[in-house]
Amino acid sequence: MTLNMEMLASYDQSVEFFKDFHGLGEASTTMGPNVVSGFFASAFSLPFDYVKTQIQKMQPDASGKYPYTNFWIMP
Secondary structure (H helix, E strand, C coil): CHHHHHHHHHHHHHHHHHHHHCCCCHHHHHHHHHHHHHHHHHHHHHHHHHHHHHHHHCCCCCCCCCCCCCCCCCC
């Protein structure tokens, strides 16, 4: 959800920026916003992906308790 939301929002803003402020042509108005939205989508979604991976990989300790109890308490 974060990936899609950030990609859509940053792409829309980037297209306006490249068209209105720089007056660039069709190719630059297509490639520039794609690069910008890809960067922001990755930067905003990777922390969530890291937490998800840590929770999926966790193993119980010797007493049978898991190291992470919820999303917010991470080492």
